[in-house]
Amino acid sequence: MGTYINQNLLNNLFYILSSIFVYYFIYDHGKFWKENSRQSQWLFIACTGFSLLLCMKFPIYIADNCIHDLRQIPFLIGTLYGGGIAGGALLFILLIVRSIFYGFQFLTVVVYVTMFIVAALVSPAFQRLNRTSKLYTSVCLTFFLAVLTTGIAIAISDFQVTQSYIVDFILIPPFGMLFVVYIMETLKEAIIMRSKLIKVEKMEIVSQLAASISHEVRNPLTVVKGFIQLMKSQSVPKETQDEYMHIALEEIHRAETIINDYLTFAKPSTNKTEPLMVDQELCYVIHMLQPIAQMNGIKIEEKLQPGSIIGNAQHFRQCFLNLMKNSIEAMPNGGILTVSSTVQENGIIITVQDTGIGMTKEQISRFGEPYFSTKEKGTGLGSMVAVKLIETMNGTWQIQSEVGHGTLTTIMFPKA
Incomplete structure (x- = not known):
């Protein structure tokens, strides 16, 4: 058997497999081929013909x-895969090239016309089969055609059937077809599965987007609710009431901005950046969260140094609103929330420290993942957005936490 399986045989198999890979490579990386079935068919003819x-x-x-x-x-x-049109084109190529290389031979015409007729008739049913059935059908059909055309050759000419002919023309081609059809079906299924996966990922993005919208809009609405409850529960001076109303309107406007950003698939960006006074921005966020903190028995301590960074004010506030709100929710029985900012030579360091329930090492490693949260009804999207915004403003972050001893979040931004 080793006499018949030589380098030339392996080269032939290599040519066939290479053409299949080239076809699927071009087809998979070009939208043009997927949208134009006729052009895709001609590409298939060109690859198999080559x-x-x-x-x-x-x-x-x-x-x-x-x-x-x-x-x-x-x-x-x-x-089989291209149907009668592809088969007819390949038959024409085969007979022309055969005549050029070895001269015209009537027996060759009869043999391959017979193969073409049978394969073209089987093609429509073959294309509807599943992968396993295609493998069996391709092997049986190739073997049947080899035996049939050999019988025709013996009947119409003085054809000698040698041992090498039996091996190379009757026995090896069915195994070659099995291998090639398996590769083709695997590549085709991989392309189909990837297309389905892309659709699933798009649906997942839509799901995350909807959940993220509801989560991010809840923050300003919670602030508005807190101020309204404060105004309702006690007699508030007119001046303070106007201040509360002003902040509430700003938060409603922020909610509207968040909705517009998500609906237009706007990613956090630094297109609109400006110098930000870190201490002033953090004071603004702390002031917004003060009513929620008081309602939960939490004291907020400020240790802020003046410092300036380049960033987007909306994104900065949203980021630290998420982080501080997480810290407040991590202290269900009250506690102390400490927010500090320190100016150093290489940047501005902001820390958010609470005395809450803390996190395990596994929870720290998964901080910022969507749908992962230490809260019973949390989505993890607030942390995810905060991390994304920090990275957008060229910042870095680090978390230190211990169960039962609170969490320290450290964020560093480059100075303006």
Whole structure:
């Protein structure tokens, strides 16, 4: 058997497989081919036709008077998968190239016309089969055609069936077809599965987007609710009431901005940046969260140094609103929330420290993942948005936490 399986045979298989890979590579990386079935069919004909040509150009030399090749494999593959049009084009290429290389032979015409007719008739049913059925059908059909055309050759001419002919023309091609069809079906299924995966990912993004909208809008609405409850529960001076109303309107406007950003799929960006006074921005966020903190028995301590960074005010406030709100929710029985900012040579360091329930090492490592939260009804989207905003403003972050001893979040931004 080793006499028949030589380098030329392996080269023929290499030509066929390479053409299949080239076809799927071009098809998968070009939207044009997927949207135009006719052009895709001609691409398939070109690839299989080229491998057919190479098989005939570099045949399998078994003996001085014995030359074979595996041209029938790309020919049958093209006809079964491409139908009568592809098969007819490949038949034309095969007969023309055969005449150029070896001269015209009537027996060759009869053999491959017979193969074409049978394969073209089987093609519609073959394309509807599943992968396992295609594998069995391709092997049986190739073997049947090899035996059938050999019988025709013996009947109409003085054809000698040698041992090498039986191996290379009758036995090896069915196994070659099995291998090639398996590769084709695997590549085709991979492309289909990736297309389905992209659709699933898009639906997941839509789901996350909807959940994120509701989560981010809840923050300003919670602030508005807190101020309204304060005004309702006690007699508030007119001046303070106006201040509360002003902040409430600003928060409603912020909620509207968040909705507009998400609906237009706006990602956090630094397109609109300006110098930000860190201490003033943090005071603004602390002032917004003061009513919620008081309602939960939490004292907020400020240790702020004046310092300036380059960033987006809306994003900065949203980021630290999320972080501080997480800290407040981590202290269900009250506690102390300490917010500090320190100006150093290499940047401005902001810390948010609470005396809450803390986190485990695993929870720290997953901080910022969507849908991961230490809260019973949390979504994790607030932390995810905060982390994204920090990175957008070229900041870095670090978390230190211990269960039962609170959490320290450290954020560093480059100075303006």
